[in-house]
Amino acid sequence: MPRKPAYDRDALIAQARDIFWRHGWAGTSLKDLERELKLKPGSFYAAFGSKDALYALALERYAQDGVASMLALAEELGPLGALKAQPYRVIAASDLPTKACMLAKTYAELQAKDHDLAGQAGAHMIAMKSCFADLFRRAQKAGEISSDHDPERLAARYQSDLLGLRLTAERDDVNAAEIAADIAADLERL
Amino acid sequence: MPRKPAYDRDALIAQARDIFWRHGWAGTSLKDLERELKLKPGSFYAAFGSKDALYALALERYAQDGVASMLALAEELGPLGALKAQPYRVIAASDLPTKACMLAKTYAELQAKDHDLAGQAGAHMIAMKSCFADLFRRAQKAGEISSDHDPERLAARYQSDLLGLRLTAERDDVNAAEIAADIAADLERL
DNA sequence: GGGTTTCTTGAGCGATCACTCAAGTATATA
DNA sequence: TATATACTTGAGTGATCGCTCAAGAAACCC
Secondary structure (H helix, E strand, O other), X not given: OOOOOOOOHHHHHHHHHHHHHHHOOOOOOHHHHHHHHOOOHHHHHHHHOOHHHHHHHHHHHHHHHHHHHHHHHHHHHHXXXXXXXXXXXXXXXXXXXXXXXXXXXXXXXXXXXOOHHHHHHHHHHHHHHHHHHHHHHXXXXXXXXXXXXXXXXXXXXXXXXXXXXXXXXXXXXXXXXXHHHHHHHHHHOO | OOOOOOOOHHHHHHHHHHHHHHHOOOOOOXXXXXXXXXXXXXXXXXHHOOHHHHHHHHHHHHHHHHHHHHHHHHHHHHHHHHHHHHHHHHHHOOOOOOOOOHHHHHHHHHXXXXXXXXXXXXXXXXXXXXXXXXXXXXXXXXXXXXXXXOHXXXXXXXXXXXXXXXXXXXXXXXXXXXXXHHHHXXXXXX
16 A cells, blocks of 8 residues: 655765755755755655754764774774774765764854754764774774873874864865874874 | 944954854854844944854954964963963863854855855964964974974964864863873974 | 555745844934 | 934845645555
């Protein structure tokens, strides 16, 4: 009896993520989403419930992909190798909607309003920080870096530097590759 | 024959700066401004012309104060002392609307739209970077840090780190003082 | 193929957006 | 004090906001 939707829900979420990522929460209107996702208002609300609900799904997708790709990189290059490579990766990716981090953009835009989405972005940033901390711990166990440092503290500083780098990479008066190299070089002195 | 305005224009710009700084461009409505500045629409538009024009004034004020306070700090502590102290200063100031940088927030919010204000924020960031570069140069001339490094590159990295720190300082799961200390410590190894 | 169920469509809802302007009010000059 | 010249007021502009819902179209089961 039922009828299948004409759209691929997962693909739509990924597409919405890219739009939100680039233009932000207030900067993306439902008109924008309807046009890009090719959904009329009725279908949109039947599928996702609200603009905020879709944004939350997009955020979650973004965060999951971020952790997954970091772990995959560690599988390939080892924990320290992944941490050193990541700065280059985030500024090199030219197919991304923007180089700035979507979690950071969301948090910066909505935190002052106590919006739910800011809290969710914050939670995802905590998860990402934990991922970095794990990699630092693994690097210490593998003897790649000294065990004198607190991995949580290293992770917080590393994440902070990455956020700055990714925002700075949007400017064209700055050589982001140099900053990425300096961040990576700092990891070798640990 | 004329009649003086009942408001202090400079004070209103400073107040608008704080509102925009905290809530962003799209996050601040004219209703908000009218309520906080206690101006009816007619007076508002007679005084400032448009929301964007006032935002531009607020941005300019913010940037001028930023450079001025950095130079004042250098007068007191010397160039390297100022660069080392600044990370602590930006996260300690509890009276600020938010710890994140208004230029960075503006740039992040509006750059994807090619909004004029993003370009102005970018220009102010360039000026701030030049200020940092000058301080690094002066620190080198004074023998406080090695002359092996390119001051422009040092300034770009330093500014990027500060942007990350100031955004991170908004989170309560992170000890921002530790990051500030680590940034300052990095300057001693130059 | 008929009946049922879901999906799609798009006009349009009230609220809010940035902004305008004509009328009223206060002040400085003459 | 009279008049000219601002400044202040707030109702109201059209556009856009996120969102609703009734009607039509399409696909599944029997």
